[in-house]
Amino acid sequence: MLEVRNLTKDYENKPLLKGVSFEVDQGELVCLLGSSGSGKSTILRIIAGLEEPESGAVLWQGRDLREVPTHKRGFGLMFQDYALFPHKTVAQNIAFGLQLQGLKEEEISRRVKDGLESIQMESFADRPVTELSGGEQQRVALARALATSPKLLMLDEPLGALDHTLRTQLIQELRAILHQSQIPVIYVTHDREEAFGLADRLVILHEGVILQQGTPQELFEQPETPWIAEFLGLGNLVPGVVTQAEPLMIKTDFTELTFPNQPLQYSPGQECQLLLRPEDALIGAPFSAQENRFECTVRDSLFMGEYHQLELLCGETTLFAKSETPAELGAKLEVSWPAESIRVFANQ
Amino acid sequence: MTKRPALLTLALWLIPLAFLAYFFYQPLVAIFRLVFSEHFSQGWELFEWSQVSKPLNFTILQAFLSTILTLVVGLPAAWLFARFDFPGRKVLRAISLLPFILPTVVVAAAFNTLIGPQGWINQALMALFNLTSPPLKLLNSLPAILLAHVFYNTSIIIRIVSSSWSRLNPRLEHAARMLGATPWQTFTKVTLPLLLPSLLSASLLVFLFDFTSFGVVLMLGGPQFSTIEVEIYNQAMNRFNLPVAGLLSVIQLGITLLVTLLQNRVNTPRYGKAALNPERNALSRPAKRWQKTFVLFMAISLVLLFAVPVFSLITRSFVTLEADRAQRGEVAIGFTLRYYRELFRNRSGSIFYVPPIQAIRNSLLYSGVTILIAGLLGTLTAYAMARRARFNKFLEPLFMLPLGASAVTLGLGFLLIFNRPPWANSTFPLLIPIAHSLIALPFVVRTMLPAIRSIPESLREASRSLGANPLQVLLRVDLPILLRSLLVSLVFVFTISLGEFGASSFLSNPHTPTIPVAIYRYISQPGALNYGQALAMSSLLLLVCGLGSLLIEKIRLPGEELF
Numbered sequence: 009m010l011e012v013r014n015l016t017k018d019y020e021n022k023p024l025l026k027g028v029s030f031e032v033d034q035g036e037l038v039c040l041l042g043s044s045g046s047g048k049s050t051i052l053r054i055i056a057g058l059e060e061p062e063s064g065a066v067l068w069q070g071r072d073l074r075e076v077p078t079h080k081r082g083f084g085l086m087f088q089d090y091a092l093f094p095h096k097t098v099a100q101n102i103a104f105g106l107q108l109q110g111l112k113e114e115e116i117s118r119r120v121k122d123g124l125e126s127i128q129m130e131s132f133a134d135r136p137v138t139e140l141s142g143g144e145q146q147r148v149a150l151a152r153a154l155a156t157s158p159k160l161l162m163l164d165e166p167l168g169a170l171d172h173t174l175r176t177q178l179i180q181e182l183r184a185i186l187h188q189s190q191i192p193v194i195y196v197t198h199d200r201e202e203a204f205g206l207a208d209r210l211v212i213l214h215e216g217v218i219l220q221q222g223t224p225q226e227l228f229e230q231p232e233t234p235w236i237a238e239f240l241g242l243g244n245l246v247p248g249v250v251t252q253a254e255p256l257m258i259k260t261d262f263t264e265l266t267f268p269n270q271p272l273q274y275s276p277g278q279e280c281q282l283l284l285r286p287e288d289a290l291i292g293a294p295f296s297a298q299e300n301r302f303e304c305t306v307r308d309s310l311f312m313g314e315y316h317q318l319e320l321l322c323g324e325t326t327l328f329a330k331s332e333t334p335a336e337l338g339a340k341l342e343v344s345w346p347a348e349s350i351r352v353f354a355n356q
Numbered sequence: 357m358t359k360r361p362a363l364l365t366l367a368l369w370l371i372p373l374a375f376l377a378y379f380f381y382q383p384l385v386a387i388f389r390l391v392f393s394e395h396f397s398q399g400w401e402l403f404e405w406s407q408v409s410k411p412l413n414f415t416i417l418q419a420f421l422s423t424i425l426t427l428v429v430g431l432p433a434a435w436l437f438a439r440f441d442f443p444g445r446k447v448l449r450a451i452s453l454l455p456f457i458l459p460t461v462v463v464a465a466a467f468n469t470l471i472g473p474q475g476w477i478n479q480a481l482m483a484l485f486n487l488t489s490p491p492l493k494l495l496n497s498l499p500a501i502l503l504a505h506v507f508y509n510t511s512i513i514i515r516i517v518s519s520s521w522s523r524l525n526p527r528l529e530h531a532a533r534m535l536g537a538t539p540w541q542t543f544t545k546v547t548l549p550l551l552l553p554s555l556l557s558a559s560l561l562v563f564l565f566d567f568t569s570f571g572v573v574l575m576l577g578g579p580q581f582s583t584i585e586v587e588i589y590n591q592a593m594n595r596f597n598l599p600v601a602g603l604l605s606v607i608q609l610g611i612t613l614l615v616t617l618l619q620n621r622v623n624t625p626r627y628g629k630a631a632l633n634p635e636r637n638a639l640s641r642p643a644k645r646w647q648k649t650f651v652l653f654m655a656i657s658l659v660l661l662f663a664v665p666v667f668s669l670i671t672r673s674f675v676t677l678e679a680d681r682a683q684r685g686e687v688a689i690g691f692t693l694r695y696y697r698e699l700f701r702n703r704s705g706s707i708f709y710v711p712p713i714q715a716i717r718n719s720l721l722y723s724g725v726t727i728l729i730a731g732l733l734g735t736l737t738a739y740a741m742a743r744r745a746r747f748n749k750f751l752e753p754l755f756m757l758p759l760g761a762s763a764v765t766l767g768l769g770f771l772l773i774f775n776r777p778p779w780a781n782s783t784f785p786l787l788i789p790i791a792h793s794l795i796a797l798p799f800v801v802r803t804m805l806p807a808i809r810s811i812p813e814s815l816r817e818a819s820r821s822l823g824a825n826p827l828q829v830l831l832r833v834d835l836p837i838l839l840r841s842l843l844v845s846l847v848f849v850f851t852i853s854l855g856e857f858g859a860s861s862f863l864s865n866p867h868t869p870t871i872p873v874a875i876y877r878y879i880s881q882p883g884a885l886n887y888g889q890a891l892a893m894s895s896l897l898l899l900v901c902g903l904g905s906l907l908i909e910k911i912r913l914p915g916e917e918l919f
Contacts, residue, residue: 058530060643078533079541085534091527095549104545105535156535 009034009192010055010160015064017050017216024050026216027064032160037186037193039207041200043239046213048196049088052162055194056085068159079108084158088165090149092137098148099124099133105156123151126185143174150182154189161186162194167202179205200240204228212236234281234353243285244327250278258282258352262323263302267347274354281353288349289329291318291341301344306335362747368740369751372733372797376754379790383769384609384761390772391602407600411587412607418498418573418583419566422505426562429506429661430513431555436654437514438521440647441639448655449514450909451662456511457848457905458898459855460571461872465879465894466665467504467576469672471495474887476668479677496578504572507661509562516561520554521547525633553622560619564612568762571857575876584608588764589861592771602772605765612762669898673891676884695888710867712893715874718785722870723853725789726796730849733793734800735842741801742808756798766791767862785868791859796849803848807841808834844912851904854897871897 010032017025024047032038040048053059055066057078066073073081092101102123106116124130127147132140137148146166153161166182167175183206186193197203203210204224211221220232231237234245248258248265253274256267260282274280304320304327315330320343327343335341437449455463469475471494478490485491494500528550532542548555570585577583582590584604591601642648676692699712737755741748770787811834819833820826857872864873871893878890 053530056530056534058533077538078530079536079538082536083534085531087527087531089525089527091525091531093528093531093546093550104532104537108536108541152531152535 009069010194011067011070012051012055013065013067015051015054015061015066017047017054017059017061019050024216025054025061028213028216028218029064030211030218030221032192032194034192035187035190037183037195037206037208039203039210040194040196040213041198041203041207041210042213043198047216048198048213049164051213052085052164052194052196055160055162056083057081082156082159084153084156084161086149086153086161086163086166088168090145092140092145092149092152094136094138097134097136098129098140101137101148102152102155104152109156119155123155126154127151142170143178146170146178147181150185154185158191160192160194161189162196164196165198166195167197167199175199175202182206212239214239231283231351234283237283237351237353243283243288246282246284246325246327248280248282250274250276250280252276256352260323261325262304263300265345265347265350266299267350267352268299269348270352274352279355281355283351283353284327284345285349286317286328286330288345289327289331290344290346291329291331291333291335299344300347300350301342304341304343306337306339306341309335309337362745365740365743365745365748368736368743372737372740372755373751375729375733376794380757380761380766380794383766383773386772387602387605387765387769390599391606407587407591408604408607411582411584411604414581415567415583415585418501418505418581419563419569421498422502422509422566423559423563425502425506426509426513426566427559429657430510430517430558430562432650432654433510433514433658434518434521436651436658437518438524439526439639440651441641442651442655444655448658450906452514452658453511453909454666454902454905455508455662456515457851457901457908458508459851459857459872459901460508460569461575461857461875462669462855462894462898462901463504463508463665464572464575465875465890466669466898467500467507468495468879469891470665470668471500474677474884476672495576496580498577498581500576501569501573501581504576505566505569507665508572509565510661512562512565513558516554516558517551521551522639523633524550557619557623560615560622564615564619567615568608568612570762570764571872571876575879585762585764585858588768589858592768593862598768598772601768605762605768609761609765613757616756666898669891670895673888673895676888692888695885695892698885698889699892710869710874712874712878712889715869715871715893716896718864718868719854719871722785722789722792723850726792726853727846727849729789729793730796730800731842731846734797734845734849735804737797738801738804738808741805755801763791763795763856763858764862766794767859770859771862784863784865788860788863788870789853791863792849792853792856795856795859796852799848799852800845803841803845804838807838811837840911844908847904847907847911851901855901 011029012031013029015025015028016023028047028051030038040051042048050059054061057073057076068081093104096104099120102120103116106119111119120133121130124133127150129144129147129151132144132148137145140148150163150166153163167178170178179202186206195203195206207224209221210224210227212219212227214235220227220236222230227236227240228242231240231242237243238245246260248260251257251259251264253276256270256274258265258267258280265282302322304322306318307321307326308319309331310317310319311334315332316334318329318331318335318341320327320329320341322343329343433452437445437452471477471492473490473495475495477494478492481487481491482489524547528546529542532546533539537545567583568585569583570589573581573583573586574589577586584607588601588604588608591597591604642651673695674691674693676690676694699716701711741752741755770784770791774784774787815833816829819829824832855872856870857876860870860873861876864870869877875890875893875897878886878893
């Protein structure tokens with residue numbers, strides 16, 4: 009449906025986007041995930057036609073949108089600060105786009121009513137938007153963007169300004185509303201939880217370049233670089249050196265790990281990074297395998313509700329691990345990470 | 357600060373109030389008494405309403421037309437400065453804002469050098485076609501007045517509207533575009549409604565300035581065009597018909613008050629932070645072709661409107677084009693410093709002749725005194741207003757009234773009340789700095805008040821707890837923080853006083869003119885030398901006011917406005 013092809017954009021003479029390409033399909037919710045300054049919002053603004061790229065193209069159903077002005081693209085954009093019209097009421101804000109489409113009064117008021125219903129704010133119709141709370145403004149902005157039935161909806165950090173409890177609640181609501189609307193959605197955020205909670209597909213943007221895209225599960229299971237693993241907060245990243253190729257053995261600061269079933273692609277002496285996920289740690293359970301087992305000292309043990317988070321000192325390295333049981337501070341513990349749970353990144 | 361805060365506040369009010377009561381309200385009351393006793397006791401039959409209605413109608417008409425034209429120029433200019441970044445932006449903005457601080461006589465003189473009989477255009481046409489008299493009679497016409505008013509007041513629109521426009525969240529406009537609005541619909545449905553308060557406020561202010569315009573109309577309009585302000589002057593100074601002058605003053609005061617009240621009402625910000633730009637900078641380089649065309653067109657128009665008259669004045673003051681009085685035969689056309697040199701010579705030896713240098717000395721002396729009076733009273737008043745006391749809301753309007761009263765009305769009132777012992781005709785000029793102080797006072801208060809309010813009380817409390825006495829607190833905490841604002845207001849007072857024409861024209865006697873009064877005198881006399889000297893003085897005044905304006909821009913705090 010939407011294709012973004014090789015976009016580049018400079019900002020104050022520095023490259024902000026360095027050739028960004030991705031696609032969005034019918035009914036798909038794509039999350040652009042990146043830290044601030046990665047150029048995510050600029051991509052939205054270029055798709056919207058509010059900014060022009062230095063090079064590259066935005067295509068809708070194969071058609072280049074270069075010559076199509078913003079108001080004729082028929083896309084919706086929900087701004088980070090909502091950009092509700094302060095001189096209009098809630099209902100007038102939602103009606104704005106409908107009036108511009110030249111719809112009849114009855115049709116407009118019906119659709120405004122539907123919109124208010126979908127965000128459960130029927131009683132707010134005649135309130136000035138300046139009197140709404142952040143969460144209420146967010147919903148009105150969503151209703152306003154959806155009221156015109158845009159061909160594509162873009163949301164720029166829509167939950168960014170809200171507190172954590174409200175966010176968790178709104179993510180659920182958003183997902184329901186967006187999936188109901190059946191239109192393709194591009195959702196920009198810097199928040200992993202939000203992205204994983206909403207996206208059909210994730211696009212990770214870093215310094216104007218797309219690092220990886222895929223379903224949340226793909227990204228979770230197969231991050232392509234240590235940077236992505238760290239950015240997504242997937243677990244402990246540990247440096248190591250290959251000591252043997254067949255079977256693969258990697259020496260770290262605290263132990264030597266063995267990977268019996270790894271394909272042959274490493275050579276001895278090669279440096280690499282290892283991803284050890286906290287949830288894959290085997291602690292205090294009877295180990296079926298004896299490999300990759302080492303001793304650590306418990307530095308801290310935190311009760312997190314469903315599990316205990318252990319901070320372990322192994323050699324000079326600190327590792328985090330999830331445990332079903334608490335541990336005593338200073339105690340020695342035997343820990344193991346099964347070889348198949350460890351992801352190896354060879355250093356370039 | 358003390359245990360009796362209300363008492364201290366009252367003490368702060370005391371001197372400014374006494375000054376105002378004696379020098380502003382007493383003359384004002386005198387005008388009212390004159391109008392409602394003497395004149396109307398003679399009965400309505402003797403009074404010709406056309407004496408009032410004619411200037412009133414014309415005043416409203418020209419103010420209305422001027423305001424519309426000013427908006428036509430000012431609105432696109434406000435957009436230009438609010439949204440676009442381009443090379444030379446700062447210089448162009450400085451040029452566009454300069455007229456506000458220019459004295460009316462300088463503006464009038466500048467337009468005179470452009471379109472007057474001795475101006476560039478007419479002299480060039482005469483030389484080209486060998487004419488004996490100036491072909492274009494552009495001076496003394498309504499277009500001349502309107503042009504000067506547009507020149508003068510566009511800066512107000514730019515200042516007020518472009519500052520609120522640049523603070524307007526551009527995403528509101530983007531949101532409208534996303535919802536299907538064309539650029540024009542976005543402007544009419546979103547931008548314009550949100551700008552309306554500042555737009556109305558600026559327009560009313562422009563209307564007010566046009567309505568009370570004196571120097572421009574007197575010098576560019578000629579005898580057949582007379583606004584209320586000019587008519588007050590004529591009736592009082594030329595026909596000695598004080599009651600009619602008084603009635604005109606009362607009518608004018610009523611209207612200006614009404615407009616001022618309206619202006620204050622619309623000026624209140626309506627949407628709080630909701631419409632504010634979250635980012636510091638909404639400027640962008642013109643990217644599309646129509647944007648580039650717009651920026652170029654506006655830049656050229658603004659340079660033509662603002663730089664050309666100023667340039668014309670300065671160049672004309674260095675050039676001889678026509679004959680002196682009583683000089684016959686060929687005239688040497690070319691560059692000359694003579695007009696400037698002549699400023700320091702006493703040529704005619706007549707007892708009524710005053711050398712220009714004397715006028716410059718007078719003006720500098722008066723502005724010095726004005727700075728002292730207005731600075732002191734303005735700061736006291738601002739301190740009093742910054743304090744929380746119940747009676748403040750009754751006293752504050754008393755201080756903003758002088759802004760509504762025109763300089764000419766002030767002059768008339770002074771004429772009525774101080775024309776007797778202990779004042780005498782010869783001591784009249786001593787009243788000039790007082791009149792100037794009254795005119796400048798509201799500006800000082802408006803600059804100082806926000807600065808004083810910005811000092812958190814905890815700062816003073818902290819320094820007192822560290823052992824500072826009240827005087828030390830004032831000198832070591834308040835003064836350093838207020839210094840910038842104080843300097844800004846004093847420079848502003850200086851330029852106001854130097855350029856003030858209305859009240860000075862009432863109060864200065866033939867021996868003690870101020871610079872603007874002297875310029876008016878010289879420019880209305882025949883002869884190249886008189887004309888040239890008027891231009892030389894105007895250019896000097898322009899230079900001083902331009903430097904003052906530059907200084908203000910340098911030292912003023914960001915976001916501080918002068919009205």
